Amino acid sequence: MSIKHVFKRTGGWLYLNTSLGRHPLRGAGVILMLHRVLSNDRAAELPHRNELCVGPEAFEHLLIWLQRYFECVPLMTLLLADPESVPNRPRVALTFDDGWRDNAMNAFPLLRQYQVPASIFLSTDFIGSRQHFWWESIGETLWGSHGQVARHSLIEHLQHAGRPLPVLLDDIDDERRSLALLHYLQSLKSLDPRTLSDLTEACPQGSQPQALDWPQVRMLEDSGLIRFGPHGASHAILTGLDDQRLHEELTRSWTALENGCAQPLPVYCYPNGDNDARVRQQVAAHGFAFALGTEAGLYRNDGDPLNLPRFGVSQRNAHHPELLAWRIRRGAHP
Structure with a gap:
């Protein structure tokens, strides 16, 4: 500490x-x-x-x-x-x-x-x-919780939305990668609600x-x-x-x-x-x-x-x- x-x-x-x-x-x-x-x-x-x-x-x-x-x-x-x-x-x-x-x-x-x-x-x-909350769906998909195929598909959708991922989101260190993901998710709050909804739809829905x-x-x-x-x-x-x-x-x-x-x-x-x-x-x-x-x-x-x-x-x-x-x-x- x-x-x-x-x-x-x-x-x-x-x-x-x-x-x-x-x-x-x-x-x-x-x-x-x-x-x-x-x-x-x-x-x-x-x-x-x-x-x-x-x-x-x-x-x-x-x-x-x-x-x-x-x-x-x-x-x-x-x-x-x-x-x-x-x-x-x-x-x-x-x-x-x-x-x-x-x-x-x-x-x-x-x-x-x-x-x-x-x-x-x-x-x-x-x-x-x-319906899924966008922060959870996008964040966990980018973290890789739903597999690499889903992650790469979402990355393409984000690029089309004008929000390419920062390089640090591929860092091998979990702490640095998680911190970069936090800052990136915070930057998405300024997107239009419809765009966020579309990006959420591009994520795996899960069973629950x-x-x-x-x-x-x-x-x-x-x-x-x-x-x-x-x-x-x-x-x-x-x-x-x-x-x-x-x-x-x-x-x-x-x-x-x-x-x-x-x-x-x-x-x-x-x-x-x-x-x-x-x-x-x-x-x-x-x-x-x-x-x-x-x-x-x-x-x-x-x-x-x-x-x-x-x-x-x-x-x-x-x-x-x-x-x-x-x-x-x-x-x-x-």
Whole structure:
């Protein structure tokens, strides 16, 4: 571990274990952003998976750590708390983006074991379908998880789309190759949603859907630990849509939640966190009192409720939560 990581872990530990460090957290709320919990930790450690994935051992370690230092509460309990009656012990709420099937298979058993509530924000077009999330399909195909024939075929499609692969994606070192893949996938976010959909279609579909289905959604909701909100319908970046398509995305995602859930959350979760004044105005016009972004910061009931801050959870900072504490410290505004 690098000296920088040792410094951050030490600083994070001091932040939560000294009265001076804990002071900025007094009465504050922390919203955490997760995506996937894979079936093993080694798969989650590579850079192109690390930011969106955690393994079960790291996730369990995180839950134990959270219960030690925070009061784990449902998202709406955190958002609707009276600032005058918020306890000194900081509160934390867990959120999951997209609606991955492994939220039910791998995350929920641990949430149930430790009785930690969570909110899952669904990209509703994917739920109950065999549609695949582009990041997973393109990333794993380029990684070679589906064989070299599929990889080379996708590379040709990417070249036609004007996005040739960087040389480092053929590096023999797994760490360097995975890091190059991470940067490359991030660069694809700027592509038109239709182009991303076409590229995803060029990937092997696999035998299992990647997203939850509606019976799983209802089973999780019936547990009393999980609630659901919308994360777009098609996961299109809302700031890139014209007014009509933006209205359709917001309406379609909420209608699906109303039909599929008993009590959907009045909270929108922006795909990729992207929002602007026009998007926020439309979200409010559709009846949402709150919306989640991706900027780091504490929740203190005094910011923009339509761009709530969250701290991202990765395999690295779930396995070493002092690193997460350091990120919270950097994002804290007393």
